Amino acid sequence: xIVNPAAFTILCFGDSNTFGQPSEGRGRWPADVRWTGQLxxxxxxxxxxxxxxxxxxxxxxxxxDRHDRNGRTYFQPCLRSHSPLDMVVIMLGNNDxxxxxxxxxxAVATALEGYIDNVERTAWTRTGxxxxxxxxxxxxxxxxxxxxxxxxxxxxxxxxxxxxxxSAAIRRVADKRKALFxxxxxxxxxxxxxTHLSRDSHEPLSKLIAQKIxxxxxxxxxxxxx
Numbered sequence: 001x002i003v004n005p006a007a008f009t010i011l012c013f014g015d016s017n018t019f020g021q022p023s024e025g026r027g028r029w030p031a032d033v034r035w036t037g038q039l040x041x042x043x044x045x046x047x048x049x050x051x052x053x054x055x056x057x058x059x060x061x062x063x064x065d066r067h068d069r070n071g072r073t074y075f076q077p078c079l080r081s082h083s084p085l086d087m088v089v090i091m092l093g094n095n096d097x098x099x100x101x102x103x104x105x106x107a108v109a110t111a112l113e114g115y116i117d118n119v120e121r122t123a124w125t126r127t128g129x130x131x132x133x134x135x136x137x138x139x140x141x142x143x144x145x146x147x148x149x150x151x152x153x154x155x156x157x158x159x160x161x162x163x164x165x166x167s168a169a170i171r172r173v174a175d176k177r178k179a180l181f182x183x184x185x186x187x188x189x190x191x192x193x194x195t196h197l198s199r200d201s202h203e204p205l206s207k208l209i210a211q212k213i214x215x216x217x218x219x220x221x222x223x224x225x226x
Contacts, residue, residue, distance in 0.1 A: 002040075002048035008217065009048045011082050011131075012036050013075065013115075014091040016196060017138065018053030023191025023198055025151070033199065038206035043213065050082050058095045059111035061103070069095070075115060079123040083131075087216075088119050089209065091136035091184065093166050094195070097159040105162050109169035116177045132216060134180040136209065137167040139188050141195055148194030155195065182212050 012018055020034035021027065031037040040049040056063060060072035068074075071092055079085070090112065096103045116133050123131050141160040142148065148155070167183045174181035187208045188201035197205070 002045055004045050004048070007046055007048040008043075008086045009050065009082070009084065010039075010087045010089060010213065011050045011052060011078070011085050012039075012089045012091070013052045013071070013078065014089075014136075015053060015057040015071075015095055015138075016055035017094075018051065018091055019055055020053065020202075021055055021196050023145075023147075023193045023196040025193075029199065029202070033202055035197070035202040035206040035209070038203055039210055042206055042210045047213075050085075052078055056095055057092060058101075059092050059108060060114060061096055061101055061111075064100070072111070072114060072118075076118050076122050079118060083123045084126045085123050085131040086125055087132045087134060087213065088115075088123065089134045089136060090115050091138055093170065094138045094141060094159075094163055097141070097162045097166075098154040099156050099159060100154065105165045105169040108166060109173045112170060113173045113177060116173075116179055132180060133177070134182065134209070134212060134216075135170050135174045137170045137181070137183045137185065138163070139190055139197060139201070140164050140185045142190050143194055145190060145192050145194035147192045151193035152195045160194070180212055180216055182208055184208070 020029040036051040056066050056069045057071045063069040093108045096108045119133050120130050141163040143157045143160040171181050187204040191198035
């Protein structure tokens with residue numbers, strides 16, 4: 001835990017790829033392997049990274065097989081719990097593409113816009129402003145990976161196709177709401193299960209997000225007081 005009271009505080013809200021599940025199976029990468037941990041190391045003690053990842057988390061869908069995976073129901077109390085915040089990083093979307101949901105990419109992006117609403121209405125900075133929001137379009141699902149069919153049975157080739165279309169849809173929401181945006185798929189990819197970040201993708205993803213955080217802070221962009 002970073003105890004610097006002046007630290008720039010960042011909430012990272014996501015699914016199993018924020019939790020740090022390996023593509024090889026169950027478990028969790030150590031904190032110094034996970035992109036959130038590497039982000040903390042890159043930015044140093046002037047920043048405080050709060051990691052909020054949960055496997056199977058959707059944007060706002062109730063999963064009939066796992067009752068606690070609707071991200072939206074937890075997001076608002078999460079914001080209240082961790083405020084004051086300077087930035088909220090949100091990387092969600094691929095779980096919405098499971099075949100049982102039948103969801104299209106525009107609907108995923110619209111759901112993420114609801115997260116921006118929550119930040120604007122609920123979270124606050126130490127100076128009474130609104131935290132910046134960084135939307136991270138997730139990595140592409142890869143149906144060609146050798147363990148995709150076995151370990152990623154809730155997805156199919158159509159899910160993988162939709163995942164490649166998510167970036168443009170999420171970018172449109174970011175532009176509309178003046179949020180920050182990066183595309184994880186430009187630097188990161190899944191491992192053998194075609195779903196979860198490969199171990200060597202965590203580092204470049206942390207660097208991509210750190211660069212966006214740094215450039216935003218250097219620009220002096222601050223949200224207006226509530």
